[in-house]
Amino acid sequence: xxxxxxxxxxxxxxxxxxxxxxxxxxxxxxxxxxxxxxxxxxxxxxxxxxxxxxxxxxxxxxxxxxxxxxxxxxxxxxxxxxxxxxxxxxxxxxxxxxxxxxxxxxxxxxxxxxxxxxxxxxxxxxxxxxxxxxxxxxxxxxxxxxxxxxxxxxxxxxxxxxxxxxxxxxxxxxxxxxxxxxxxxxxxxxxxxxxxxxxxxxxxxxxxxxxxxxxxxxxxxxxxxxxxxxxxxxxxxxxxxxxxxxxxxxxxxxxxxxxxxxxxxxxxxxxxxxxxxxxxxxxxxxxxxxxxxxxxxxxxxxxxxxxxxxxxxxxxxxxxxxxxxx
Amino acid sequence: xxxxxxxxxxxxxxxxxxxxxxxxxxxxxxxxxxxxxxxxxxxxxxxxxxxxxxxxxxxxxxxxxxxxxxxxxxxxxxxxxxxxxxxxxxxxxxxxxxxxxxxxxxxxxxxxxxxxxxxxxxxxxxxxxxxxxxxxxxxxxxxxxxxxxxxxxxxxxxxxxxxxxxxxxxxxxxxxxxxxxxxxxxxxxxxxxxxxxxxxxxxxxxxxxxxxxxxxxxxxxxxxxxxxxxxxxxxxxxxxxxxxxxxxxxxxxxxxxxxxxxxxxxxxxxxxxxxxxxxxxxxxxxxxxxxxxxxxxxxxxxxxxxxxxxxxxxxxxxxxxxxxxx
Numbered sequence: 001x002x003x004x005x006x007x008x009x010x011x012x013x014x015x016x017x018x019x020x021x022x023x024x025x026x027x028x029x030x031x032x033x034x035x036x037x038x039x040x041x042x043x044x045x046x047x048x049x050x051x052x053x054x055x056x057x058x059x060x061x062x063x064x065x066x067x068x069x070x071x072x073x074x075x076x077x078x079x080x081x082x083x084x085x086x087x088x089x090x091x092x093x094x095x096x097x098x099x100x101x102x103x104x105x106x107x108x109x110x111x112x113x114x115x116x117x118x119x120x121x122x123x124x125x126x127x128x129x130x131x132x133x134x135x136x137x138x139x140x141x142x143x144x145x146x147x148x149x150x151x152x153x154x155x156x157x158x159x160x161x162x163x164x165x166x167x168x169x170x171x172x173x174x175x176x177x178x179x180x181x182x183x184x185x186x187x188x189x190x191x192x193x194x195x196x197x198x199x200x201x202x203x204x205x206x207x208x209x210x211x212x213x214x215x216x217x218x219x220x221x222x223x224x225x226x227x228x229x230x231x232x233x234x235x236x237x238x239x240x241x242x243x244x245x246x247x248x249x250x251x252x253x254x255x256x257x258x259x260x261x262x263x264x265x266x267x268x269x270x271x272x273x274x275x276x277x278x279x280x281x282x283x284x285x286x287x288x289x290x291x292x293x294x295x296x297x298x299x300x301x302x303x304x305x306x307x308x309x310x311x312x313x314x315x316x317x318x319x320x321x322x323x324x325x326x
Numbered sequence: 327x328x329x330x331x332x333x334x335x336x337x338x339x340x341x342x343x344x345x346x347x348x349x350x351x352x353x354x355x356x357x358x359x360x361x362x363x364x365x366x367x368x369x370x371x372x373x374x375x376x377x378x379x380x381x382x383x384x385x386x387x388x389x390x391x392x393x394x395x396x397x398x399x400x401x402x403x404x405x406x407x408x409x410x411x412x413x414x415x416x417x418x419x420x421x422x423x424x425x426x427x428x429x430x431x432x433x434x435x436x437x438x439x440x441x442x443x444x445x446x447x448x449x450x451x452x453x454x455x456x457x458x459x460x461x462x463x464x465x466x467x468x469x470x471x472x473x474x475x476x477x478x479x480x481x482x483x484x485x486x487x488x489x490x491x492x493x494x495x496x497x498x499x500x501x502x503x504x505x506x507x508x509x510x511x512x513x514x515x516x517x518x519x520x521x522x523x524x525x526x527x528x529x530x531x532x533x534x535x536x537x538x539x540x541x542x543x544x545x546x547x548x549x550x551x552x553x554x555x556x557x558x559x560x561x562x563x564x565x566x567x568x569x570x571x572x573x574x575x576x577x578x579x580x581x582x583x584x585x586x587x588x589x590x591x592x593x594x595x596x597x598x599x600x601x602x603x604x605x606x607x608x609x610x611x612x613x614x615x616x617x618x619x620x621x622x623x624x625x626x627x628x629x630x631x632x633x634x635x636x637x638x639x640x641x642x643x644x645x646x647x648x649x650x651x652x
Contacts, residue, residue: 064505127562137500140508174463174550179390182466182547205554209562221508222548224500226555228531233556236453236535237563240594244587257583261570268566 001030001058001076002096003291003298010095011038013298017306018046020299024306027089029053030076055079059096061291065103077101081108084284090309091285093276093301095293101286102138102279109282112314114321117142118281119150119220120288121157122227125269128211132158132167136277137224144187147171147217148195151188152321153280154215155197160311167214170203172222178202188217195324234271276301278308280317285309327356327384327402328422329617329624336421337364339624343632344372346625350632353415355379356402381405385422387617391429403427407434410610416635417611419602419627421619427612428464428605435608438640440647443468444607445476445546446614447483448553451595454537458484458493462603463550470513473497473543474521477514478646479606480541481523486637493540496529498548504528514543521650560597602627604634606643611635 003009007030014026025048028035032054042050057075059068072078077096083089085108094101102118111118119135132154139146151169158167171188173181178189180202192199203213205226218226245255255262275297279286285308289301329335333356340352351374354361358380368376381402385394398404403422409415411434420427428444437444445461458480465472477495484493497514499507504515506528518525529539531552544552571581581588601623605612611634615627 062503125562127565140500140506172551174466174547177388180466205551205556206558206561208555209558218551221500222551225498225531225544225548226551229534229552230531230555230559232532232535233559235532236451237595239453240591241587244590245584251587254580254584254587258571258580261567261577261580264570265566269563 001034001055002061002094003289003293004061004095005292005294007034007038009293009295009298011035011042013293013295013302014050015040015042015046016295017299017302018042018049021303021306023310024302025049025051026302027051027053027080027083029055029080029083030058031055053079053083059100061097063097063100065097065099068097068100069103069107078104078108081105081284081286084286085109091287091305093287093289093298093305095289095291095298095301098137098288101288105279105282105284105286109284109286111281112283112318112321115149115153115281115317117146117149118279119153120223120277121154121280122277123162123274124208124227124230125274126209126211130162131208131211131213131216132162133208133216133218133223133227134280135218135220135223136227137220138279139220141221142184142219144184144191147184147188147219148191149281149321150217151192151195151197151199151215152324153317154217156313156316156320157278157280158214160313160316161307164214166198168198168200168212169215169217170200170207170213172216172218172226173202173204176202176204184219197324231271234269272297273300276304278304278313280313283314285313327360327381328387328420329615329619330387330421331618331620333360333364335619335621335624337361337368339621339628340376341366341368341371342621343625343628344368344375347629347632349636350628351375351377352628353377353379353406353409355381355406355409356384357381379405379409385426387423389423389426391423391425394423394426395429395433404430404434407431407610407612410612411435417613417631419613419615419624419631421615421617421624421627424463424614427614431605431608431610431612435610435612437607438609438644438647441475441479441607441643443472443475444605445479446549446603447480447606448603449488449600450534450553450556451600452535452537456488457534457537457539457542458488459534459542459544459549459553460606461544461546461549462553463546464605465546467547468510468545470510470517473510473514473545474517475607475647476543477518477521477523477525477541478650479643480543482639482642482646483604483606484540486639486642487633490540492524494524494526494538495541495543496526496533496539498542498544498552499528499530502528502530510545523650557597560595598623599626602630604630604639606639609640611639
């Protein structure tokens, strides 16, 4: 039910995902009428691979997390996470209110033993592949131990989900010298240096894209600002490109002649391919889609949920955490 | 003497600036031989508008600020700032070690009364113009009072240097709701809300480019990470564009047909036009050029210094600060 568009996007995206992924089964949670309006021939096409589950309430995008938790116990978000808790679903995907989703996830699912705070992780396109970055906004203020736990979780996602052996972990800082930054990053560096993770030291903002680090660890304030700054910059550049290419007919011809380049770049950098941030650290898989996601974009979030459930990320996090203590 | 290139860049850039700006006079500070090697006919061309000043030492790019301050009392950086202190120069421009330049600036020039910490400010291209953003890396940890002072300094730069009447000030946060963020941004919001500045509330990373805020205030850690993330992203995108356009002869033709667009975008977004970050809050004008600046880029930093000196930014900051207390 969530996001800027609701079932108009989430239901068709689910049907597309079911057609693509033979191992996938989907429970659509929300107001049955609203879901049915977009289900078309879904039920007959996919049989018992698709089921509907009534939830009478909807968490709005601007609702306070604590209000959602207290007053909306039959929201689509809450019911979906309850299904994960009960073992009736292996993952929850939502385009809804981020704060409410995180609060509900923590309340219902709790964190993996040894993880104090869940974090939001997403992959970011880099020069030679991808960088996993966390936390992207769940925790404004973090301790060194939190950053250490983020590093463990990021390493699991990079290795298990993206097949990177021994992922290189860096702590985001304002310089690469050991003396830079506040006491939190200093202490986190000490903890990581003494761990079994592949810690490579401090990295700077530009290193997110350098391809020389696989997991970038930072607090949720810095991570969120950096992520949104990048989004804003890309939107501005794409807007400027459109303006320039449509200024006159000759410019149109230029766009036409550049079509293979534009298409290649769009394929490579399309932000829709990066939709689906994971709330790692919970005992179950919870994936947050961008609120403005379209069908393609939301489909990618479903794919992230599928892989994370198949790989058993929460268990892997618990295992890697224990391995640090041995 | 500073930066990745030294006098190869700084001296020709100075000559170009003197040719462009009739009101400008330049004192080149450093090793006389190194300067003379690139001075060509500068002395005869510009007469007493150009002078040379010997400084026997050079602060290296990786030197610790405290070491530079203690051991390099005859560095080009120190001598240049001493000239500002003595009133023999109206501004100092350096492409050298940022930390050392800031420490030397603070030690020699001190801060304007009422300003606890100098900050690094730069303009950033936005959708409809420019946004002033600070702090970009001088202060990792900031109090609410520091953020308030940054807002005053940013307002002066936006109005006096860039002609924006009653500039809109926003505090960078991870959400626009009043309840978001830690106690520092909360308290800073309260201070700014009660001030005479045009405070518009919390803004997010993407708002830096939205054109809906003129001054974005944040701590030096977040600001530096955001700035470097943007730089890294742009470098990656420009690299990908080059790769795609040079993949085969047909693609070359596409680039040729798109030349007006590429040229327009380059003119509009050329990072060299944005070189020259100001260390505001000091009693004198100190401008930091990117270490990797070329002649065009360093020339822009000189232009920023010229305007800031002409506008008397340090005095304006002091005045606006006093106006807040009345």
